[in-house]
Amino acid sequence: MLYLENRYPSLLYLENRLEKAIKEDHIQLSVLFIKLAERLYDLRYAAGYSHVEEVAHMVQETLAIDVKLANQYLGVEIGEALESAAKQVLKVCKDKSKDKDKDS
Secondary structure, X not given: OHHHXXXXXXXXXXXXXXXXXXXXXXXXXXXXXXXXXXXXXXXXXXXXXXXXXXHHHHHHHHHHHHXXXXXXXXXXXXXXXXXXXXXXXXXXXXXXXXXXXXXX
């Protein structure tokens, strides 16, 4: 897990960007910051979740929607962090599915 924490922007970084957006009266961006910070947090800890199908859906949604929103409105760093975390979680989901199939 330490590998993930060192590779992605910290939640503190996101919090600082959120404060800046609020000061500049960008309320819509503030909501988006919060949503994507929560998503990044969820992805970081998704490997421990037991419902692989739900996690896989969250990953697909992140790749299809959240990354694009982040890149367009919040910056490439946040989009890259989300994309990288999602791809890593997707790999974990696939590995768990393979293990589950072997046990069956």
